[in-house]
Amino acid sequence: MANSAGGRVTATPYDENAYDQRWLDELNQWTWQQVPGTHRWQTKGRCPRCHHETELEVEATVSLAPSAFPGSSGRLIHSPPATVEFRCFCDETHKKGKTGCGLRIPGMRGP
């Protein structure tokens, strides 16, 4: 039954609680690229758990720099998040109605 020939459901079972420190280490090797003209960053690679191609996109956090002069509006600062939560968005079906293999790892290095 482990043979995946012809099957749409892959061998790695969907699991939102799976965790392995090595997966996080692997994710921290990924390189981020800023999406031109935006305050978003993308990275992609193979999910360390199910090994399917997946992409991740994060948005800058926006903060307001306080203005030095009373009455004038502050300046918006867009800074990439220091850490992000990785989620698997691979195209394979691990479980009907769900996206990816369920892997979520907080603490991945941000852009």
Ligand SMILES: [Zn+2]
């Ligand atoms: Zn997968």
Ligand SMILES: [Zn+2]
């Ligand atoms: Zn996965």
